[in-house]
Amino acid sequence: MTHPTPITPRSFQEIILRLQTYWASKGCAILQPYDMEVGAGTFHPATTLRALGSAPWAAAYVQPSRRPTDGRYGENPNRLQHYYQYQVLIKPSPPDLQELYLGSLEAIGIDMALHDIRFVEDDWESPTLGAWGLGWEVWCDGMEVSQFTYFQQVGGHDCQPVSGELTYGLERLAMYVLGIDHVMDMPFNDPQSPIPLTYGDVFKQTEEEYARWNFDVANTEVLLRHFEEAEAECAAILAQSHDDPKTGKRIVMAHPAYDQCIKASHIFNLLDARGVISVTERQAYIGRVRALAKQCADAFVQTAAGGYATA
Amino acid sequence: MPDLLIELFSEEIPARMQARAGEDLKKRITDGLVEAGLTYAHAAALTTPRRLTLAIEGLLAESPALREERKGPKVGAPEQAIDGFLHGAGINRDQLEERETPKGAVYFATIEKPGRPAAAIVAEVLEDTIRNFPWPKSMRWGAGSLRWVRPLQSILCILTTEADTQVVPLDVDGITAGDRTTGHRFMAPARFSVTSFEDYQAKLKRAHVVLDPTERAEHIWNDAQNMAFAAGLELVEDKGLLAEVAGLVEWPVVLMGQIGAEFLDLPPEVLQTSMREHQKFFSVRNPKTGRIERFVTVANRETADNGATILAGNQKVLSARLADAKFFWDNDLRVAHTGMGAWTEALENVTFHNKLGSQGDRIRRIAALAGDLAPMVGADTGQAKQAATLAKADLSSEMVFEFPELQGLMGRYYVAASGQDAAIAAVAQDHYSPLGPSDDVPTAPLSVIVALADKLDTLTGFWAIDEKPTGSKDPFALRRAALGVIRLVLANDLRLPLDRPIDAQLLRHKYHASNGEAELRDLIEEIADHGVFGAAFETIREKLGDADALEALAGDVPDLSADLLSFIHDRLKVFLRDEGIRHDVIDACIAMEGNDDLNLLVKRARALNTVIATEDGENLVQGFKRANNILTQAEEKDGVEYSFGADIKFAEADSEKALFAALDQAEASIDAALKIEDFAAAMTAMAALRAPVDAFFEEVQINSDNQVVRRNRLNLLSHIRKVCSSVADLTRIDG
Structure with missing residues (x-):
């Protein structure tokens, strides 16, 4: 490729910073993480909701993500119940998105001449978001380093135009680039810093704490109740009139409702980790969250950002 | 006669779809060409992860001219009819010919269809093929509306004669056909022109693309076998994986790596499943010990370090995966060694079906029925109950949570680890069988009993709550369960009247659904155990002062039982039809x-x-x-x-x-x-x-x-x- 041989980054944060710089240089708005517990970067409204409607969009951001069932008490070399995803969403998907993506790998120090990069079929589907797309998981030497998806549908709505979505599992990717075998040993900041910190310094203890809570302690009755409450609140928000009686403005509360959907989804994940949801019940719960996501998508397309034009 | 070369170049096509797509391309294009009058001598489709290629030899340079005569309306017919005929035939009034027929004067039209050049026909047929391609799943991209399996990037379409090479003029939603393609994504990304199929294939090979999937698969298999052999080991055959891997690479480079010593004691099935499902690695076995000791991976490129970086990376990924598997295995063994109580307990909180209770309830019912059935095949009642109670314990294990396809197999390891007999451990694996019409039927007595009890419990359960299969809908695979019962009974030559166990199990379900009215429990259990229906059931009902509760609970059991038996008979008819029995x-x-x-x-x-x-x-x-x-x-x-x-x-x-x-x-x-x-x-x-x-x-x-x-x-x-x-x-x- 045409890029110069990149200098290997020295820390986890440098990889994040390089991705930010790279995608900023490609014209993406660099957003900040969403301030709620989510299972993946896709849940950020900058992806889920912004993939809807016809307005062009280009955004990139880091999203802390939680998958309670993946907790391993910080012992597994690369499984974590809390981790970071880097997310890029561009609508409409540009024709050279694969090249742009490969450029981002070079930017973080992956030498294409030495590594084996592969696009392996992975039809992405989020049953909880009522969303699906076609694409790949991207492998670097057998390691899944990213998800690459052309969104076809979100919240039951056809995506037109189609968004291209890139999701990087930052820890795995960084471990690979930095040559680290165990995530907890990975330098978080520059190892030459006055106070060098590893990923373990930052997260080992929390992984233990959350793993114990997720698997054995979380109060399932309370969680079940919270689930119901979030579901009810979402419906209540969306049941409101589009016209705000106080301001007299048309205000469709798609985002506050979507927050409740996110909440319900995370609570479901916790219940799942507690092992109290059976195979048959699972489908029912997923269906309930999907119903919320769908209603939120319906509401979003009734907003200006979702392409609604006031008469 | 020209040769035709088509290459549809796209972003990576899923491996599992490539072979079929090649055949579909060949069929649709050749059918379309022949229909338009263009015959050909030979056609071959070849695929790589990024291209569908069709090479056609000996195509007619143009379609033959056609002359067709059509009979029209009678002379003097209404103008409308004549106009319609002219329109349909595509000719003018003055081209009509009057001819005398036994029914009077009639108009005839002679339609001349001149031959058309191959390029024009190819362009039409190819565009139609692209727009209507039967992908199992297709997508849109960008702001366009064209559908393809992944974004279609370029079209190469040329007609080659001895004199020259002609690009077929075609534009599909902004993608203009040309004579250029590109080589390997990383090793030779430059675009180049080609003049013929031979030129194309040769240049691709120089650009690190092996066009023929069979050639790629053979290359992989030979290299992998040689490497394994050189190390005194043997490659575990896996044709499905070979085809898949050959569809993931354009330039296969085979590498063999080590499995960390700390993982070699994992069950071989776990190693194989983890490597195959997650990493698409082949397993390499030590023929002396039967252990899986190495893996083979296939890279898509050569590197200056002869794949050392790639192999090290793959090895690292595998270690992380296996560390996970080992984490599950060690944790699971700890539970198994304590008798798996934690798992059976956990199953009490896992719903099987909201109307049929928890997995725990289900297991108790299966165990009760297994106890009933044991004497009928000469097995020990206590052992049958014990085996049934433990058979599904692995559903709570971490390994099965991660690899659901290992359910049963892990159960066998864990039940054995808990100190039970091998025969009881085997039940955990065998009791799911037979799953399909060609699956092996268990023969060990305990396995047969629990397999039967499991299937009969499923059938009676869904019958009790009226969730029978309808038409093509059979979400709980009840037809398969019924066939399983039939095959178990027949293959083992069991003399087992089903009526009583079905009655008993229906009663257990009904009892469960009633939320367990305590005063009835013993009575119901009594009836379930002894299978008394008909007159005896009536007598008991009469003897009960208040018979309503019993009636409500069990009154419809004989009908349900007869209905279920007739369902099993229907399955039996299908089964015996294959044997030629009317x-x-x-x-x-x-x-x-x-x-x-x-x-x-x-x-x-x-x-x-x-x-x-x-x-x-x-x-x-x-x-x-x-x-x-x-x-x-x-x-x-x-x-x-x-x-x-x-x-x-x-x-x-x-x-x-x-x-x-x-x-x-x-x-x-x-x-x-x-x-x-x-x-x-x-x-x-x-x-x-x-x-x-x-x-x-x-x-x-x-x-x-x-x-x-x-x-x-x-x-x-x-x-x-x-x-x-x-x-x-x-x-x-x-x-």
């Missing part, structure tokens, strides 16, 4: 007593099927039907039942007397044969009646004026009916 033959046997004993039923059906295929058998059935019809009509007319018994002293004709003797003899033989369930002998004895019955009908008129003789003959017919009906219900035989 459905009416099975019906004739189902109508007999003891039809819940599937082995008895099948033995009878096989014997009947054989006998009615003989001339005697077929004719006897006719004779029986004749006797039965005459008798039925007479009984209706006279309002009596002729079952009194005929007396030979009123017999007049010789054939009549002979029939008396034949019936007596047949009856004795059939009775004796049926006692020992020798249906073949019984059927043969019955078929032997053919000659005397035929002779009787030939000579004798039933409706004699002499009422005594008539009655006696009707009673004789009744005897025929009785004797034949003791073998099967022949009224149900077609024809």
Whole structure:
């Protein structure tokens, strides 16, 4: 490729910073993480909701993500119940998105001449978001380093135009680039810093704490109740009139409702980790969250950002 | 004659779709060309992860000119009709020709279709193919509306003759066909032009692309085998994986790596599953120990370090994966060593189905039924219950949570680790079988019992809550469960009347669904255990002062039970049809007593099927039907039942007397044969009646004026009916 041989980054944060710089240089708005517990970067409204409607969009951001069932008490070399995803969403998907993506790998120090990069079929589907797309998981030497998806549908709505979505599992990717075998040993900041910190310094203890809570302690009755409450609140928000009686403005509360959907989804994940949801019940719960996501998508397309034009 | 080369170049095509897509491309293009008059000598489709390529040799340079004559309306027909004809034929009025026919003057049109150049036809056919390609799943991208499996990036389409190469003019939603393509994504990304298929294939190879998937697969397999062999090991064959991997690379480079020593003690199935499913690695086995010791991975490029970086990376990924598997295995073994109580307990909180309770409830019911069934196959009741109780414990294990496809297999390891007998451990794996029509059927007694109990519990459960399969919908795979019951019973030659266990299990479900009214529990258990229905059930119901609760709970059980049995019979018909047994033959046997004993039923059906295929058998059935019809009509007319018994002293004709003797003899033989369930002998004895019955009908008129003789003959017919009906219900035989 045409890029110069990149200098290997020295820390986890440098990889994040390089991705930010790279995608900023490609014209993406660099957003900040969403301030709620989510299972993946896709849940950020900058992806889920912004993939809807016809307005062009280009955004990139880091999203802390939680998958309670993946907790391993910080012992597994690369499984974590809390981790970071880097997310890029561009609508409409540009024709050279694969090249742009490969450029981002070079930017973080992956030498294409030495590594084996592969696009392996992975039809992405989020049953909880009522969303699906076609694409790949991207492998670097057998390691899944990213998800690459052309969104076809979100919240039951056809995506037109189609968004291209890139999701990087930052820890795995960084471990690979930095040559680290165990995530907890990975330098978080520059190892030459006055106070060098590893990923373990930052997260080992929390992984233990959350793993114990997720698997054995979380109060399932309370969680079940919270689930119901979030579901009810979402419906209540969306049941409101589009016209705000106080301001007299048309205000469709798609985002506050979507927050409740996110909440319900995370609570479901916790219940799942507690092992109290059976195979048959699972489908029912997923269906309930999907119903919320769908209603939120319906509401979003009734907003200006979702392409609604006031008469 | 030109050769045609088409390459549809896209972002990476899923491996599993490539072969089919190549065939579809070939079929659609060649069909389209031939339909347009362009025949060809040879066509071949080749695929890589990024290209569908079609090479056609010896294509006609243009389609032949066609001349077609069409008959139109009569001369003088309404203008509208004539205009319509002209429009349809695409000609002008002055091109019409008048011809005299026996029906008067008629217009004729001669349509000349000139030949068209191949390029124009190819462009049309290719565009149509692209727009209507039968991908199993396709997508849109960007702001466009074209659909392809992944974004379509370029089209190469050229016609090559000895003189020159011509690009077929075509534009599909902004993608213009040309003569250029690109090589390997990383090793040779430059674009280049090609002039023919040979040129294309040769240049691709120089650009690190092996176009032929078979060549890639062979290359992978040979290199992998050689590497394994050189290390004194053997490659574990996996054709599906080989095809998949060959579809993931354009330039295969085979690398063999080590599995960390700390993982070698994992069960080989775990290693294989983890490597295959997650990493698409081949397993390499030590033939002496049977252990999986290395892996083979296939990279898509050569590197300056001969793949060292790539292999190290793959090895690292594998270690992380296996660390996960080992984490599950170690944790699971800890639970197994303590007797798996934590798992069985956890299953109490896992819903099986909201109307059928938890997995714990389900396991208890299966164990109870397994206990009931054990004595019938000579197994120990306690062991059967124990095996059933533990058989699904692995559903709570971490390994099965991660790799659901290992359910049962892990159970076997864990139950054994908990200190149980190998026979009890085997039940965990075997009791899911048979899963499909060709899956092996368990034969170990404990496995057979729990497999049966599991399937019968599923069937009765969904029957109890009225969730039966309808049409093509069978979300709980109940047809498969019923077939499983049939195959278990038949393959193991079990003498197991199903009626009672079905009743018992339906009652257990009903009891569970009632939320357990305590005062009924013992009584229900009693009924379930002893399987008393019919008169005995009625008696108990009467004895209960307040019988409503029992009625509400169990009143419909006999009906449900009969319905479920008839569902199983339907599956049996499908099963036996493959064996060549007629459905009416099975019906004739189902109508007999003891039809819940599937082995008895099948033995009878096989014997009947054989006998009615003989001339005697077929004719006897006719004779029986004749006797039965005459008798039925007479009984209706006279309002009596002729079952009194005929007396030979009123017999007049010789054939009549002979029939008396034949019936007596047949009856004795059939009775004796049926006692020992020798249906073949019984059927043969019955078929032997053919000659005397035929002779009787030939000579004798039933409706004699002499009422005594008539009655006696009707009673004789009744005897025929009785004797034949003791073998099967022949009224149900077609024809």
